[in-house]
Amino acid sequence: MERNIMMAGFGGQGVMTMGKLLAEATCDATDLKVSFFPSYGAAMRGGTANCFVVISDDEIGAPVCYNVEDLIVMNGPSLHAFLKNVKPGGNVFINSTIVTDPIDRDDVNVISAPVTQMALDMGNDRALNVIMLGVYVGYTDAVPEEVIIKGIEHKFENKQKLIPPNVEAFKKGLEIGRAQKK
Amino acid sequence: MAERVFMKGCEAIAEAGVRAGCRFFAGYPITPQNEIPEYFARRMPEVGGVFVQGESEVASVNMLYGAAAAGARAMSSSSSCGISLYSEGVSYCASARLPVVYVNVQRGGPGIGAIQPAQQDYLQATKASGNGGFQMIVLAPATVQECVDMVYEGFELAARDNNPVLILTDGVIGTMMEPVVLPPMKSDEELAQLKEKYGVTKRACIGHPLGQQAKCFPGSAGTGQELVNKEAEKLYATWDKDVRVEKFLVDDAEIIFAAYGISARISKAIVKQLRAEGIKAGMIRPITVNPFPYDAFRDLDFNQVKGILDVEMSIPAQMRWDIDFAVQGRCQINECRRSGGQLLTNDQVLEGARQLIKEVL
Amino acid sequence: MEKVYEKTLGVLQDVVSGFCPGCMHGTAHKLVGEVVQELGMLDKLVRVEGVGCCGLGQMYVSHDVIIAAHGRACAVATGVKRSSPDSLVYTYQGDGDLASIGLDETVSAANRGENFTVIFINNGIYGMTGGQMAPTTLIGMKATTAPFGRKVEEHGYPMHVCELLAQLKTPYFLVRTAVDTPQNVIKTRKYIKQAFQNQIDGKGFSLVEIVTSCPTNWGYSAKDALTFLREKMFEEFPLGVYRDKDKEEA
Numbered sequence: 054m055e056r057n058i059m060m061a062g063f064g065g066q067g068v069m070t071m072g073k074l075l076a077e078a079t080c081d082a083t084d085l086k087v088s089f090f091p092s093y094g095a096a097m098r099g100g101t102a103n104c105f106v107v108i109s110d111d112e113i114g115a116p117v118c119y120n121v122e123d124l125i126v127m128n129g130p131s132l133h134a135f136l137k138n139v140k141p142g143g144n145v146f147i148n149s150t151i152v153t154d155p156i157d158r159d160d161v162n163v164i165s166a167p168v169t170q171m172a173l174d175m176g177n178d179r180a181l182n183v184i185m186l187g188v189y190v191g192y193t194d195a196v197p198e199e200v201i202i203k204g205i206e207h208k209f210e211n212k213q214k215l216i217p218p219n220v221e222a223f224k225k226g227l228e229i230g231r232a233q234k235k
Numbered sequence: 236m237a238e239r240v241f242m243k244g245c246e247a248i249a250e251a252g253v254r255a256g257c258r259f260f261a262g263y264p265i266t267p268q269n270e271i272p273e274y275f276a277r278r279m280p281e282v283g284g285v286f287v288q289g290e291s292e293v294a295s296v297n298m299l300y301g302a303a304a305a306g307a308r309a310m311s312s313s314s315s316c317g318i319s320l321y322s323e324g325v326s327y328c329a330s331a332r333l334p335v336v337y338v339n340v341q342r343g344g345p346g347i348g349a350i351q352p353a354q355q356d357y358l359q360a361t362k363a364s365g366n367g368g369f370q371m372i373v374l375a376p377a378t379v380q381e382c383v384d385m386v387y388e389g390f391e392l393a394a395r396d397n398n399p400v401l402i403l404t405d406g407v408i409g410t411m412m413e414p415v416v417l418p419p420m421k422s423d424e425e426l427a428q429l430k431e432k433y434g435v436t437k438r439a440c441i442g443h444p445l446g447q448q449a450k451c452f453p454g455s456a457g458t459g460q461e462l463v464n465k466e467a468e469k470l471y472a473t474w475d476k477d478v479r480v481e482k483f484l485v486d487d488a489e490i491i492f493a494a495y496g497i498s499a500r501i502s503k504a505i506v507k508q509l510r511a512e513g514i515k516a517g518m519i520r521p522i523t524v525n526p527f528p529y530d531a532f533r534d535l536d537f538n539q540v541k542g543i544l545d546v547e548m549s550i551p552a553q554m555r556w557d558i559d560f561a562v563q564g565r566c567q568i569n570e571c572r573r574s575g576g577q578l579l580t581n582d583q584v585l586e587g588a589r590q591l592i593k594e595v596l
Numbered sequence: 597m598e599k600v601y602e603k604t605l606g607v608l609q610d611v612v613s614g615f616c617p618g619c620m621h622g623t624a625h626k627l628v629g630e631v632v633q634e635l636g637m638l639d640k641l642v643r644v645e646g647v648g649c650c651g652l653g654q655m656y657v658s659h660d661v662i663i664a665a666h667g668r669a670c671a672v673a674t675g676v677k678r679s680s681p682d683s684l685v686y687t688y689q690g691d692g693d694l695a696s697i698g699l700d701e702t703v704s705a706a707n708r709g710e711n712f713t714v715i716f717i718n719n720g721i722y723g724m725t726g727g728q729m730a731p732t733t734l735i736g737m738k739a740t741t742a743p744f745g746r747k748v749e750e751h752g753y754p755m756h757v758c759e760l761l762a763q764l765k766t767p768y769f770l771v772r773t774a775v776d777t778p779q780n781v782i783k784t785r786k787y788i789k790q791a792f793q794n795q796i797d798g799k800g801f802s803l804v805e806i807v808t809s810c811p812t813n814w815g816y817s818a819k820d821a822l823t824f825l826r827e828k829m830f831e832e833f834p835l836g837v838y839r840d841k842d843k844e845e846a
Contacts, residue, residue, distance in 0.1 A: 077412070119580055
């Protein structure tokens with residue numbers, strides 16, 4: 054069973070960190086095969102940022118895929134650019150604070166969460182990516198939630214005080230993801 | 236088993252170099268391999284090694300030549316158009332028979348090329364990485380783990396042969412992150428023993444008592460040069476034992492994918508998919524692209540094999556030359572290619588396979 | 597009897613020099629050998645050799661030699677000295693090697709303050725390849741690739757290496773000297789010793805430029821070449837100390 058995930062947004066929204074967190078946590082806490090591949094625009098800041106994560110129980114072929122099970126979009130341009138890359142029956146995760154355009158496909162599952170607003174409400178405007186990762190894991194169960202929590206603890210092991218707010222952000226996302234599960 | 240860690244290809248390459256005893260690195264910035272020099276810049280002070288950002292690729296590779304001449308385990312990396320500038324220094328290393336390891340994280344070409352991944356330096360890497368007709372063992376990793384293993388082993392091959400070793404990878408593998416298990420750190424004692432074993436202490440140009448002069452000569456005038464060439468030829472003839480190839484489901488295969496590096500891991504996934512559909516597909520993956528595993532292709536049963544799909548991120552195809560040389564027209568060969576920084580995907584390789592199947596099965 | 601002279605151990609004994617009559621490479625080699633012998637460092641000495649007539653030195657010196665690619669001696673020496681800091685490392689390069697094809701390597705090594713010694717032989721012409729124009733060829737001087745003489749409009753002015761490097765803050769010792777008279781030989785010997793001593797003391801980049809003659813490719817007799825050297829070359833390339841941080845700091 055192989056799962057291809059594409060994540061896309063503006064530079065600065067933590068898209069790469071989100072992908073890396075999912076992939077690294079999966080590496081550390083499971084026996085699954087996993088890969089992470091970043092793709093940047095030419096500009097260092099403010100450009101497009103997207104990445105690919107593949108999680109599989111068998112050897113991984115291409116780490117880049119334009120026919121994915123899951124797409125996470127953090128901004129409008131990413132939706133328009135990548136919606137076509139989702140397999141029929143696949144999942145599209147939307148940052149609904151920013152992405153307000155209608156989804157013009159009816160063969161995909163759309164999971165919405167206003168993660169930018171939620172992060173602002175939490176007083177932690179950089180946590181939008183961790184919330185979105187929660188939404189993703191809550192909806193798909195791609196990996197057990199403990200895997201990501203361990204990953205957050207590992208990522209912030211030198212900045213202990215950042216662990217609780219990030220775990221909280223992740224759990225908020227989990228709830229939204231679970232609630233939208235069919 | 237050692238714990239697996241999640242690492243970027245370039246950083247894993249650098250750490251493997253350090254663990255193999257590399258204590259001198261010189262390089263020049265070029266995308267997509269900047270994480271290699273950056274990693275060494277951080278890491279070398281921790282192990283008492285030297286990192287130099289050269290003023291150019293030309294200077295960097297010549298620093299490598301100097302460090303190797305002085306007996307250091309030396310390594311460098313660059314990408315495609317930068318590797319072109321390595322020709323001079325690598326040719327000198329091959330001529331003076333110095334062991335160095337260098338990495339080409341390929342991007343597009345010719346010329347400056349796209350900064351995105353490609354496999355467009357195959358013929359340069361395997362046939363003529365500089366003037367004078369020298370050869371190197373060229374290893375082509377398909378995973379981050381293989382990058383680690385090949386760099387680690389590359390130092391031993393280089394030391395064994397007193398010859399440069401090239402790791403031929405690409406911007407996908409250099410940039411992607413995967414779990415790896417790192418090899419043990421070679422201790423100072425172990426490295427000192429290896430120096431003795433390979434005769435480095437005596438040969439290294441670091442100063443000697445009178446009468447024991449050490450010389451690092453990249454060939455020499457007249458008949459001396461021919462001697463050097465003949466010695467090198469003798470070395471290359473020993474490499475049959477070093478040929479490495481992965482044969483995946485080849486025994487009963489009717490169509491064969493031929494691919495190395497990143498293209499091979501994609502092809503392998505498609506082979507599995509086709510097998511699940513009942514199609515007898517297999518794959519031959521050269522792991523050493525030089526020496527090339529010609530026999531893996533020569534020895535195929537062409538009554539059974541109906542077609543070969545050469546999968547490369549290069550237009551025009553380059554490894555095709557070696558496959559043709561081995562197959563000699565005994566079956567149809569199709570190509571599935573991208574280049575100039577356009578990535579191959581599973582879907583494109585699958586499409587190429589379907590076309591071949593339609594034509595030959 | 598008192599011993600007043602002995603052969604230097606820094607150059608090979610009983611080897612007949614193949615340099616042209618009037619060439620000054622032999623003197624330069626001997627001085628390096630003498631000086632390092634005096635410093636007691638011959639067994640640590642590594643020569644990184646440029647391409648051209650400089651590259652003939654390999655046949656005459658008794659210490660470790662690395663042949664560098666054309667122009668790359670300063671890069672190669674960087675690799676040697678950094679990975680073997682206890683070695684006493686010098687490059688031996690001509691004007692084409694150091695100031696044309698290898699200018700980047702020279703300037704960059706000087707600017708990093710690499711702790712080795714450069715012996716730079718400037719005779720204003722490509723010797724081994726047969727008299728082509730060098731970056732230091734004088735205005736009006738004929739070369740096989742400038743058959744009508746060097747012209748400012750076409751070739752620019754001769755390049756002044758010491759002056760150019762003196763624009764950089766890092767280099768420790770830059771001097772231009774000659775070996776055309778006994779007095780100058782003694783002076784040059786002193787400068788070469790200072791340049792090696794700087795390295796031993798870890799002070800950084802030292803360069804000794806020796807302005808020499810090339811009778812063969814200048815098309816003069818050895819004697820006339822000396823006249824040209826003194827009248828024309830020294831005029832364009834004034835002898836003197838261009839940087840000495842020892843003095844600046846004193």
